Amino acid sequence: MEEKIRCKWCVGIDIYEKYHDEEWGVPVYEDQKLFEFLILETFQAGLSWITILKKRENFKLAFDDFDYKKVALYTEDKIQELLQDAGIIRNKLKVRAAVSNAAAFMKIQEEFGSFSKYIWQFTDGKPIQNNRQSLQEVPATTPLSDVISKDLKKRGFKFVGSTVIYAHMQATGMVDDHVADCWKSK
Numbered sequence: 456m457e458e459k460i461r462c463k464w465c466v467g468i469d470i471y472e473k474y475h476d477e478e479w480g481v482p483v484y485e486d487q488k489l490f491e492f493l494i495l496e497t498f499q500a501g502l503s504w505i506t507i508l509k510k511r512e513n514f515k516l517a518f519d520d521f522d523y524k525k526v527a528l529y530t531e532d533k534i535q536e537l538l539q540d541a542g543i544i545r546n547k548l549k550v551r552a553a554v555s556n557a558a559a560f561m562k563i564q565e566e567f568g569s570f571s572k573y574i575w576q577f578t579d580g581k582p583i584q585n586n587r588q589s590l591q592e593v594p595a596t597t598p599l600s601d602v603i604s605k606d607l608k609k610r611g612f613k614f615v616g617s618t619v620i621y622a623h624m625q626a627t628g629m630v631d632d633h634v635a636d637c638w639k640s641k
């Protein structure tokens with residue numbers, strides 16, 4: 456059986472390879488899935504993505520299956536419960552940001568009809584194909600992630616710096632950064 460050639464960042468780690476093969480760079484248009492990645496990327500800030508992937512199911516349980524309508528209504532008791540949950544990243548600022556971001560997420564839905572319409576407007580509804588030749592060409596931020604980050608912050612979002620937003624764009628397929636020799640770019 457021929458081995459697939461993958462982007463080098465994921466090679467040799469099963470959980471990374473599965474994520475790379477099945478999700479990374481695949482366009483996501485469903486609001487709940489976009490919110491899931493927003494929470495995961497928020498908690499990933501300053502940490503490795505593998506840490507988040509390993510805890511993904513715990514996050515799913517802790518945050519009510521990433522139901523932003525429920526998350527937006529979390530009380531102080533629920534926040535304190537989350538801060539005691541060893542299955543997730545227990546960062547007070549990030550937990551509180553998840554709750555306030557859920558409320559801001561719903562405000563965007565009210566204004567644009569869906570968060571998907573809002574976020575995808577930045578790429579005219581289509582993924583940006585970057586055709587990277589090597590991993591070294593993949594940036595941490597872009598001028599577009601800067602623009603989206605600033606707009607989200609203006610709308611009340613927290614922990615949405617340009618690096619977090621570019622990672623979100625990669626995770627949700629707004630940009631395709633698979634390198635040229637990767638089987639996903641064929």
